[in-house]
Amino acid sequence: MAIKPGFLSKNPSVLVFLLVLAAFTLGVTLMSEAYGAGVVSTSFVKTLGKTLCLCLIAIAMDLIWGYTGILSLGHFAFFGLGGYMIGMWLMYARTREIVLGSQGALPPTPQELQDAIATQIFGVVGTSELPAIWSFAGSLPAQLALVVLVPGLLALIFGWLAFRSRVTGVYLSILTQAMTLALSLYLFQNESGLRGNNGLSGLQNIPGVAADQDHLSIWFLWASAGMLAAGYMLAAFVTSGKFGSVMRGIRDDEARVRFLGYSVESYKLFIFTLTAVIAAIAGALYYPQAGIINPGEMAPIASIYLAVWVAIGGRGRLYGAVVGAAFVSLVSTWFTGGRAPDLNLGFYTVKWVDWWQVLLGLSFVLVTLLAPKGLAGLVDLVQGLRHPNRGGDPMGPGDGSLREEEAVE
């Protein structure tokens, strides 16, 4: 990436973001059970690490929706695929360790070993054969490559078909949603070779690593923070120059962008694929912290939540997406985790586990209607207080100029 020395100084918000992120990660580490005071539980460290991954996919969503105006309701499919790709290696390699550990004196032949692993993994779905898509599962580099390649190729093919025929707006949203639904239904089948509705589990154990979960959780927190930082800088780079202008141009008036000579379809395809890859990487970091992945995670509703986070945070700016994802997903964990005290209204007791969805939906509607800039709009408010807006239109139209209505009649 060609970040020039002046990149950070030209984008002060990036620097602020990186500093806050570093302080946060360091702070959590110093309060963790493994490396610090032990105030923050390991399971909460995992929640925070997962939240950072959600912030990363929110950045992807902001690039495609907030900047380019394409409301994709399918990015959680890419997130899930990324998770499955890394999950295959985690599960395979871990099972191999277990199988090898339980063997007798004679080392097994490769065929015996593979059969034993397959029986272990696929016993639950009633087969003992390793499906062809698991061919590379024994190799970490191969599965890491697939984390990028599988979702990237899917996005490339889907995007090519959709954008080439100039599907836009709500039709495109429906199409992306249909893709997600189809993928999730396919994965629910046992024949998909990914253990159907059982999904992949035990992903929190990293093969070949002896460290306990207390330590691992902190390592993954740092890895997630590092990837979020990289994703943020990449997104800032992409949106800062003329490319960013073209993205916003496509959002506001794509026909006009075409008449300037830009091939709008190629740009959309490029951004769609790039954001799919970012989402997949976020997923590949998320699921080892979650420990389990199943097709339900990729249900269309997840991608809709993603849009809600970005809208509440404030689309069209990167920190808005991050703040929205972090805020809403953490509050959501709090409410749905049963930790929020019930609200007794006398005639009715509001149980937040049930009512949180309603509250979230309501906030989404309110933000969309009343504060389209979302939480990030608060930053403008603060800056507005610091630099009062003089208002008015200093130059305005010349005295004799026609008004717009006259001009276009």
Next chain:
Amino acid sequence: MSGTGTLLEVSGISVTFDGFRAINNLSFSIGASELRAIIGPNGAGKTTFMDIVTGKTSPDEGSVLWGEMSQNLLRMNEAQIARVGIGRKFQRPTVFEDQSVAENLLMALKAARAPWRVLFWRPGAGDHARVEALAAQVGLGDALERKSGELSHGQKQWLEIGMLLAQEPKLLLVDEPAAGMTLAEREQTTALLVDLSKTRAVVVVEHDMEFVRRLNCKVTVLHEGSVLAEGSLDHVTANPKVIEVYLGR
């Protein structure tokens, strides 16, 4: 090349919208450095003609050929047509209102258009100078950092003309450039268009006869989607058919 040779050759095009014939067997050609005015009553098909040339609308029949190589424009999409050198100014000013004047001009500036190239493109000193010069030329020299949505209607027209110039097209299609401009601005616009036509082809659609007179060029009168008359302004305004459909009302 100095005015000889045809740059754009439109022959026998027709377009029908839901049974309504907006363009009817229209033929039109323009030389490499020629200024041409197109006039005609509302709904005559002037904008639709520009839509066809720029690839926005595809005709039911006819051909549109471009340049010395006689490239078939009908086989290209809007972006490709823009890249071969056809720039367009819309009837309603269409600029990117959420972006600054400088960003609008930078986006239009002649440069590579492919995503990879654009991603790593950063404006050099020459590009900044060019943007400043263009902004100054269209009277927006001190508005570079303003959001273009804040500009007045006339200023948006000028910004769009600036974007057109930034593309350095071989053919400019200009749809009602003077709408929303003051008298002084209109005079400036005519001077600019006349000047531009010395080095490239310019097609101007305009309702304002005074404006057309100042352009002092060949005029094509469109009516119901085909050419009614062609020649100098005095010649066409003396044509009884033209008087009947357009001027005499």
